[in-house]
Amino acid sequence: MTAPTPSTPPTGGPQGPLSISGILFALAAASAYGTAQVITRQAVGGLASPLVGTLIAIFWGTVGFALLAARDFRTRGPQFMHGARFFALGGLFSAMGVVLLFQALSRGVVVIVSPIAATNSLFTMFFAAFMLRGVERITPRVVLGAALVVAGVVVLSVFK
Amino acid sequence: MLPVILAVAAAMSWGFSAVLVRMGLRHVGTRPGTLISLAAGLVFTAALVLVFEPGHLSEVTPQALLLFGIIGILNFPVGRFCNYMAMNRLGVGRSTPLLGSAPLFAVLIAVLFTGESLHVSTAVGVGLILGGLYVTVTAPR
Numbered sequence: 001m002t003a004p005t006p007s008t009p010p011t012g013g014p015q016g017p018l019s020i021s022g023i024l025f026a027l028a029a030a031s032a033y034g035t036a037q038v039i040t041r042q043a044v045g046g047l048a049s050p051l052v053g054t055l056i057a058i059f060w061g062t063v064g065f066a067l068l069a070a071r072d073f074r075t076r077g078p079q080f081m082h083g084a085r086f087f088a089l090g091g092l093f094s095a096m097g098v099v100l101l102f103q104a105l106s107r108g109v110v111v112i113v114s115p116i117a118a119t120n121s122l123f124t125m126f127f128a129a130f131m132l133r134g135v136e137r138i139t140p141r142v143v144l145g146a147a148l149v150v151a152g153v154v155v156l157s158v159f160k
Numbered sequence: 161m162l163p164v165i166l167a168v169a170a171a172m173s174w175g176f177s178a179v180l181v182r183m184g185l186r187h188v189g190t191r192p193g194t195l196i197s198l199a200a201g202l203v204f205t206a207a208l209v210l211v212f213e214p215g216h217l218s219e220v221t222p223q224a225l226l227l228f229g230i231i232g233i234l235n236f237p238v239g240r241f242c243n244y245m246a247m248n249r250l251g252v253g254r255s256t257p258l259l260g261s262a263p264l265f266a267v268l269i270a271v272l273f274t275g276e277s278l279h280v281s282t283a284v285g286v287g288l289i290l291g292g293l294y295v296t297v298t299a300p301r
Contacts, residue, residue: 008161022249023297026258027172029242031242035266036234039227041266042274047224055205056228060200068237069191076192083187084196090180091197095204097173100166116167118263121256123175130253131179135186136251141299146257148292152285153263159281 050102058095111158117151121146182252191247192239257263257296264289 048056075090104113125146129138177241209217246255264286270276 004298013275018297022246022255023258024248025242026246026255029239029246029263030262031265032234032239032242032258032281033262033277034267036231037262037266039231039234039267039275048220049213049216051205051209051213052220053224053228055202055209056220056225057232057235058198058202059204060229061168061231062202063239064233065195065198065237065241069195072189072192072195073216075163077187079187080192082188083193085194086180086184087188087193088200090184091200092204093177093180094166094197095201097170097177099205099208100170100173104163104166104168105169105202107166112162113163113167116164117170117174118260119168120171120174120178121260122171124178124252124256125175127175132182132252133198136182136253138253140298142253142296145292145294145299146207146260147185147297148295149257149260149289150292152288152290152292153260155281155285155288156267159279159285 050106051099054095054098054102114157115154118157119150122150163240178247178252178256182247185244185248190241190244194237197244198236198240254296254299257292261289261293 046052101113101117104117122143125143126136128136132138181193181197188196200300243259246258249255250258267276267282268288271278271282
């Protein structure tokens with residue numbers, strides 16, 4: 001395993017002691033995504049097509065984040081380009097997921113499409129078990145936790 | 161059947177994306193990595209808009225720019241960066257279920273600020289999500 005770049009201070013990592021800050025970051029991300037979902041549902045209907053809306057959102061997000069992160073490119077580690085390819089592909093697949101979801105929603109009903117989309121964490125576990133072998137352990141208990149969260153999201157989506 | 165296939169493909173894309181990012185985090189810091197992923201997503205989405213909906217760009221109103229701007233700031237600099245920080249510190253296996261709890265926050269905000277009512281099914285869903293978070297956080301490493 002390659003050492004992290006200078007901008008990534010070593011942390012507990014996936015196999016080290018449980019990181020409280022990691023849990024707080026995850027919950028902060030979840031609350032940001034949840035807040036954005038409420039604003040999307042309440043305020044943006046009909047303002048722009050979903051695709052154009054996504055473009056505007058990701059444009060402002062990229063511009064805003066570039067102001068914070070541009071200087072980090074000065075301290076590049078030896079494996080930077082190798083890692084950058086994974087991030088670029090990750091961004092591509094993430095955006096593709098959004099577009100596919102909009103296409104699914106435009107052709108189907110939300111009570112079927114949303115619960116299926118919510119199973120993404122189970123796919124993450126599946127891919128991680130193969131692609132991150134030797135990097136991270138995917139235990140049955142972690143899979144159970146993900147399955148319970150998915151079940152909860154399905155109940156919220158179907159019976160609202 | 162097509163909507164189901166598209167929804168499964170969306171879920172697979174996000175799942176695959178998370179694992180790719182976890183692989184990238186072994187070599188690149190969280191901040192530059194987040195910016196690279198955002199830039200790639202921006203190029204991809206812009207290409208789709210230019211091919212399929214070029215006329216829609218000229219119809220964008222200042223109100224849409226503002227509201228989608230707020231959504232963009234919440235989803236990307238805040239949401240995605242915190243997501244990748246969590247992935248870096250917890251691993252993808254633990255951070256993903258925690259991130260999956262976003263609808264829980266959406267329900268809380270909707271009930272507290274927009275007057276949506278709380279049903280029995282909402283309580284069951286919230287209970288399952290909280291149970292999943294507990295199982296994930298307390299899982300042996």
